[in-house]
Amino acid sequence: MNVVSKLGVLAPGQKAKILKIGPGAGLNRRVVEMGLTPGAVIEVERVAPLGDPMDIKVKGYHLSLRRRETQHIEVELL
Amino acid sequence: MKRQIVVALAGNPNSGKTTIFNQLTGARQHVGNYPGVTVERKEGLRRHGDTEIRIVDLPGTYSLTAYSEEELIARNFIIEEKPDVVVHVIDASNLERNLYLTVQLMELGVPLVMALNMSDVAKSKGYRFDLKKLSHRFGAEIVETVGHKGRGIRELLDAISSTAEAKRSPGKEKGKPAAGSLSARGSIRGAPSRSGGVRYGEEVEKQIAVVQSLIERDDGIRGSYDARWLAVKLLENDGYLLERIGSMQIRNQVSRGADLIEKATGQSAETVIAAARYELIFTICQETVHSQGQPRPSLSDRIDAVVTSRALGIPLFLVLMYLVFQLTFTLGDPPMGWIEEAFARLGESVSSWWPEGSESPLKSLLVDGIIGGVGGVIVFLPNILLLFLAIAILEDSGYMARAAFIMDRLMSKIGLHGKSFIPMLIGFGCSVPAIMATRTLENRRDRLATMLVVPLMSCGARLPIYALIIPAFFPRAWHAPMLWVIYTTGILLAVLSARLLRSTLLRGASVPFVMELPPYRMPTLRGVLIHMWERGWVYLKKAGTIILGISILLWAATSFPSLPEEESARFEMSRSQIQQAELTEEMRAEMLASIDNEEAEAKLRHSFAGRFGRALEPVLQLMGFDWKIGTALVGAFAAKEVFVAQMGIVYSVGEADEESESLREKLRSSYTPLVGFCIMLFCLISAPCMATIAITRRESNSWRWALFQLGGLSVMAFVITATVFQIGRLMGIGGV
Numbered sequence: 001m002n003v004v005s006k007l008g009v010l011a012p013g014q015k016a017k018i019l020k021i022g023p024g025a026g027l028n029r030r031v032v033e034m035g036l037t038p039g040a041v042i043e044v045e046r047v048a049p050l051g052d053p054m055d056i057k058v059k060g061y062h063l064s065l066r067r068r069e070t071q072h073i074e075v076e077l078l
Numbered sequence: 079m080k081r082q083i084v085v086a087l088a089g090n091p092n093s094g095k096t097t098i099f100n101q102l103t104g105a106r107q108h109v110g111n112y113p114g115v116t117v118e119r120k121e122g123l124r125r126h127g128d129t130e131i132r133i134v135d136l137p138g139t140y141s142l143t144a145y146s147e148e149e150l151i152a153r154n155f156i157i158e159e160k161p162d163v164v165v166h167v168i169d170a171s172n173l174e175r176n177l178y179l180t181v182q183l184m185e186l187g188v189p190l191v192m193a194l195n196m197s198d199v200a201k202s203k204g205y206r207f208d209l210k211k212l213s214h215r216f217g218a219e220i221v222e223t224v225g226h227k228g229r230g231i232r233e234l235l236d237a238i239s240s241t242a243e244a245k246r247s248p249g250k251e252k253g254k255p256a257a258g259s260l261s262a263r264g265s266i267r268g269a270p271s272r273s274g275g276v277r278y279g280e281e282v283e284k285q286i287a288v289v290q291s292l293i294e295r296d297d298g299i300r301g302s303y304d305a306r307w308l309a310v311k312l313l314e315n316d317g318y319l320l321e322r323i324g325s326m327q328i329r330n331q332v333s334r335g336a337d338l339i340e341k342a343t344g345q346s347a348e349t350v351i352a353a354a355r356y357e358l359i360f361t362i363c364q365e366t367v368h369s370q371g372q373p374r375p376s377l378s379d380r381i382d383a384v385v386t387s388r389a390l391g392i393p394l395f396l397v398l399m400y401l402v403f404q405l406t407f408t409l410g411d412p413p414m415g416w417i418e419e420a421f422a423r424l425g426e427s428v429s430s431w432w433p434e435g436s437e438s439p440l441k442s443l444l445v446d447g448i449i450g451g452v453g454g455v456i457v458f459l460p461n462i463l464l465l466f467l468a469i470a471i472l473e474d475s476g477y478m479a480r481a482a483f484i485m486d487r488l489m490s491k492i493g494l495h496g497k498s499f500i501p502m503l504i505g506f507g508c509s510v511p512a513i514m515a516t517r518t519l520e521n522r523r524d525r526l527a528t529m530l531v532v533p534l535m536s537c538g539a540r541l542p543i544y545a546l547i548i549p550a551f552f553p554r555a556w557h558a559p560m561l562w563v564i565y566t567t568g569i570l571l572a573v574l575s576a577r578l579l580r581s582t583l584l585r586g587a588s589v590p591f592v593m594e595l596p597p598y599r600m601p602t603l604r605g606v607l608i609h610m611w612e613r614g615w616v617y618l619k620k621a622g623t624i625i626l627g628i629s630i631l632l633w634a635a636t637s638f639p640s641l642p643e644e645e646s647a648r649f650e651m652s653r654s655q656i657q658q659a660e661l662t663e664e665m666r667a668e669m670l671a672s673i674d675n676e677e678a679e680a681k682l683r684h685s686f687a688g689r690f691g692r693a694l695e696p697v698l699q700l701m702g703f704d705w706k707i708g709t710a711l712v713g714a715f716a717a718k719e720v721f722v723a724q725m726g727i728v729y730s731v732g733e734a735d736e737e738s739e740s741l742r743e744k745l746r747s748s749y750t751p752l753v754g755f756c757i758m759l760f761c762l763i764s765a766p767c768m769a770t771i772a773i774t775r776r777e778s779n780s781w782r783w784a785l786f787q788l789g790g791l792s793v794m795a796f797v798i799t800a801t802v803f804q805i806g807r808l809m810g811i812g813g814v
Contacts, residue, residue, distance in 0.1 A: 021345065022345060022346050028349065029143065030140075030592050031592055032349050032353065033141045033143070033352055034175065034592050034594075035178070037352060037353035038345060038353055039353070040356070045379075045382075046382070046386060046387075047388075048483050048484055049386070049388045049392050050392075050484070050487035052486065052490075053483065053486050055595055059172075059175050060175075061175055061595075062596075062597075063595065064483050064592070064594075066490070069592065
């Protein structure tokens with residue numbers, strides 16, 4: 001049984017698979033369009049010097065996300 | 079036989095689209111604005127064989143939803159203006175995410191050509207593409223390009239021609255041509271929609287079918303869009319299209335359908351639909367992309383490990399910002415001096431066409447109005463070109479996104495974006511290039527909010543005002559703290575105004591902040607130079623004309639109406655009396671100068687500006703100002719530093735600069751230190767100079783925002799200054 005958590009709490013270097021995006025439909029459209037779809041594997045690369053946002057790697061490229069936006073993203077640690 | 083075709087260039091930001099556009103069009107570019115929005119529209123021409131190709135550079139987008147202004151513009155251009163071919167510029171080294179847009183273009187059914195750009199980078203990363211299969215899956219011709227080396231451009235032009243040709247005679251190549259969008263006249267062009275290319279899964283397909291059949295039966299909407307495409311978009315909760323659906327039946331069905339999808343899949347309909355597109359892309363990539371070798375940390379990742387690290391991220395950022403500021407203003411200073419000098423000389427030599435001492439309105443118009451006005455426009459060019467040199471390097475290298483990444487926490491507290499930092503910083507030098515720098519912000523609300531508050535960052539032109547006033551009223555030990563108070567007040571007000579704007583007029587829907595951190599790249603000289611040239615030209619053409627117009631108006635306001643005959647005659651008489659009197663040369667010169675100064679004062683007092691200042695006196699008194707200050711403030715609208723010269727005129731001390739002790743003496747005897755402070759406060763906050771208004775007009779593409787900025791800042795300046803003055807007076811601070 002793998003650990004399920006929110007994307008925002010992951011530490012740099014941790015890898016995870018996205019389980020679920022949502023709720024709050026419209027809010028997450030852009031997140032999904034940028035490739036954070038259920039099933040996608042992501043890796044947290046680093047956190048900005050001031051503690052937010054975070055730099056994650058998805059589909060081979062780097063994406064910056066604010067912690068607030070990662071609250072709705074449920075992941076399974078790999 | 080010459081024919082023209084229209085080609086739209088689509089692509090993600092950072093895909094090298096601009097480089098391809100520059101390669102295709104060279105210097106034959108035209109920059110304009112899409113009507114009513116802040117988004118720029120770039121076009122260029124290219125001849126290929128007997129075809130003239132008009133290339134429209136669409137805004138860089140990741141998707142074609144109604145998420146942002148840019149996406150809507152790109153989509154509406156494709157649907158409404160029906161380009162003959164859409165070229166999708168794809169970053170081949172980042173294929174999966176880039177293909178998301180390709181899938182949507184395919185769903186729209188446009189005649190598509192794919193430019194696999196940066197194919198050299200992709201190869202060095204170990205990717206091999208099966209182009210034939212990829213081309214087949216997307217129903218589009220594919221060309222490999224390396225934008226910055228100009229490789230593949232000729233082949234791209236060939237592919238554009240042949241795709242346009244195939245569209246013209248659809249019989250030849252079945253299934254290729256456009257269909258997604260129907261023309262406004264309702265005639266379907268080309269074959270059936272290709273949006274069948276994506277299968278969305280059982281539940282979604284069921285709901286698409288229901289909505290689609292309703293659309294096909296609805297007279298109002300049928301024929302404007304492809305029915306299946308529209309059905310998908312509506313289920314994706316596309317705000318722009320939903321607004322255009324009149325039928326309640328369709329709207330209800332859409333929301334019912336979306337609910338059912340959510341119930342069946344446990345995810346929102348948008349998520350399910352987007353995920354299905356990515357699944358299709360994943361499948362296609364499995365078939366067509368072969369990756370060799372283990373991915374190792376790229377150079378870009380290794381740079382990031384330093385540049386955005388906890389220890390070095392902020393210091394490096396500050397150093398770079400310091401360099402940008404120095405480059406813009408320190409390096410820009412000498413050429414600005416040359417330009418000022420050149421225009422002053424030009425003014426002098428034009429003056430010499432008239433006999434010495436003669437007063438001709440035409441001479442005044444030419445020298446003070448036109449030559450002064452043109453000089454006032456061109457003098458900003460060095461700053462603008464140098465700033466955009468720096469910005470182009472920061473953007474093209476990929477550092478700009480890192481700067482936003484590092485500063486985002488701080489800036490988001492103010493309600494702004496990480497990228498707002500650079501315009502705010504540049505604002506300490508000059509608002510004009512600073513407002514132009516807001517162009518780097520993608521979100522319209524962030525851009526407008528930043529633009530509107532930038533003038534509160536105390537610009538360099540206000541420094542002479544402080545330099546005149548602070549020593550006039552305050553002991554030496556207070557000089558530095560006073561200056562600090564003024565600058566800090568500006569920053570605080572900017573922060574508060576930004577927060578206020580973002581929570582009222584420019585309140586955004588809670589749009590997530592997601593930003594790509596593109597790989598670091600070497601900027602190309604050509605790209606940087608084109609960027610600089612473009613900004614300089616846009617400034618001269620669009621803002622320059624407004625600035626010139628206003629400066630001529632201001633010249634008229636301070637020169638007319640001229641003194642009545644008898645008054646001029648009186649000054650003339652005093653002059654000739656002095657000429658004839660028995661005096662030493664020294665005394666004579668001194669007395670003549672003082673008459674000149676008195677005449678200048680009388681002229682200004684008599685002019686529109688002087689009358690305006692006097693008419694405003696009752697209001698100005700609330701801030702402790704008299705008509706003299708009011709008149710000088712009118713002049714300061716031309717450029718802040720003019721305030722000092724105008725004060726010199728109204729106090730008849732002749733040509734004064736910020737070091738003028740005689741002017742300081744006059745100020746000290748006329749005003750209290752409290753009034754002195756209020757002058758600085760008002761100049762800090764109030765109406766930015768006309769060049770700022772002109773550039774805001776140009777960059778926001780609306781007079782409304784420019785006038786709002788002018789009005790808002792003036793009202794704020796009045797309220798704050800009047801409050802400070804009244805409280806100070808009641809408490810007896812700073813002398814009464």
